[in-house]
Amino acid sequence: MAAFLKERRWYGATLLAAALMGGCAATPSATATQPAASAPASEQAPAEPGATPATASLAVPDMTTLTQTTCPKEASSYEEWVARFGAYALHQGQPEQVIRTAFAGVYENPEIRDRAAKQPEFVTPVWTYLDRAVSAERIAKGQARLPENRAILAEIERDFGTNANILMGIWGIETDFGNNFGNVNVFEALSNVGYGTRRKDFACTELLSALKIAAKGYVAPKDMIGSWAGAMGHSQFLPSNYLTIAVDRDRSGAPDLWTSMPDVFASTANHLVRDGWQRGLPWGFEVKLPAGFPYQNAELDITKPISEWKKLGVTRFDGSPLPALAGDTSILLLAGHKGPAFLTTQNFKAILKYNYSTSYALSVAYLGDRVMGGKGIQGRWPVDEPPLNLEEREEIQQRLVGLGHLEGAVDGVIGLKTRKAIRLFQLQAGLPADGFATKSLLLEMRRRMAG
Ligand SMILES: [Ca+2]
Structure with missing residues (x-):
């Protein structure tokens, strides 16, 4: 902040x-x-x-x-x-x-709209984002807050089916365990x-x-404090979320997302359950993909039963077989075929509803796991990959438009549509179709399109 x-x-x-x-x-x-x-x-x-x-x-x-x-x-x-x-x-x-x-x-407050309009020159690489979001200092902070919250977390797991890992993870990523939930009045923001x-x-x-x-008398306007974007309290709920999802767990008469941890955790749990969180299902875990894996399948909108991934040769990171899990699952790569791979369930998608960013959701998942004593990410990130600047990201998009792989605005944002277009280029070029925008991809596009 x-x-x-x-x-x-x-x-x-x-x-x-x-x-x-x-x-x-x-x-x-x-x-x-x-x-x-x-x-x-x-x-x-x-x-x-x-x-x-x-x-x-x-x-x-x-x-x-x-x-x-x-x-x-x-x-x-x-x-x-x-x-x-x-x-x-x-x-x-x-x-x-x-x-x-x-x-x-x-x-x-012009700074609020400047922040809202900001288009970053460099996109933070996912490994840097994760290092900051799931730092040793933050893990320790979360562990320090655990004893006082254990009882309520257990009650909420019993009633909502959301485990302590995920609630601690969201709390830590959203507000650094309550150390920073913003101090802008929501009406001003x-x-x-x-x-x-x-x-x-x-x-x-x-x-x-x-x-x-x-108007309902739940919270006085001056007490509605949160981020510059209007997200309030420990759980960073927008006002519409407060009205429809927040829970008055401690029966004080209204949900209090600023000082009542029972209300905060129950509200977060309710948010996840509303978005499809399933009791007893993990968010996912790290996996190993076999050589020659069809990387065009590594996208959240491509879902398969876990048995299908097994047939394709996917294993747990340590090489052991995938467990039986109910429901559809996806393979997620956040830094292309050279980076770690994850198998995700519908619970990962419930985290994404909180904030639609895969880096965010992965940070929540890993911070929660680390706070509760679990392992971090085992695979290596391609940390030597130089980040692309805005001009280079736009050039990739322009070239994809030129090839007929992409339609629409060139905005430097590498989203799902751009990744799919990159994959078309990669498949034609005989490259692993991971959809990851890199400098070497751009150089390859220039080389092929020059001739
Ligand atoms: Ca309350």
Whole structure:
């Protein structure tokens, strides 16, 4: 978490209160990043004789004067977007007082939208990501938190079927075991996402959910604290998840994702169960693929019964036969055919629903296993493989488009479609079809396409 987020404070009465109430804002809205109320009155310039008083300028509209029946798409300032959202929330039946209270302490935060819009120059290699996510320090932190939580984890395993490994893993990856769940108010986070990014419908949906949480009296708006992206508390639930999935395990009257570990763990468990978590099934484990394995099958959307992988010669990492497991399974490679391979079950997919990133899900799985005394990844990562920069990733995509293997936007994001297109090229070139974008792949494409 960036330092700027750690230094954030909650302001009681700010510019935004003015925005919603039809404006005693003296500061021009576009440049206002500090609450107007914090400026001592003596520092404010006296009004020119005859000039319109700032309070009457209405640079900021009052939400009650606006008609807004859909999520606001256009706004000339952050304050206007918030006022328009307020009008929309009123139209959606949210109580005016709740809206005013919720937005009374928020202000424009360009860093939130910069983070949301960021396209990384280099994508962190999966082995670096895993080293950071599942560090020795973090494993030790998790183990230190285990004794005080053992009883509740056992109860939740009994009632939900989710083991302690996975709940500890999610807790550790999401918030470093509660050491870092963010300190941005959810109304501020999501209103900045709504105003400053393309994710307006997402922001509106989540802001409406946050208002509903406040209107029901579950959590006071000022206590809804989380990440810059609007994910709240130990389990990093979005407001809509809070409303539909969070569990009041300790029967205090409402789910508390900030201070009640029974509520936090039960809510996480409920999230996993809703997304198909099966009691008694592992997330998966590391495997060994035989020479000549058809690597085009190593993708999460290709599922087979475990017996089919057995026939193809897949074994456990130590060479022993695969166990019998119910349901469909997939082979996962995160760094191509030279890196470790994993067999995953539908429980791995339930982790992915929490956050759709295979590196994330693998980190959760391994952190949980390590905290509970299990082994780390045994296979070697191709750590000498240089990372591709944005331009190189885009060049690979452009070349795939040129070959007719890929359609759509060239954006430098190597997702499922791009991996499938890379595989087509690899199969034609007689290379292992692992779909992994590397420098040597790019060089091979240049060589073949030059002639
Ligand atoms: Ca509770």
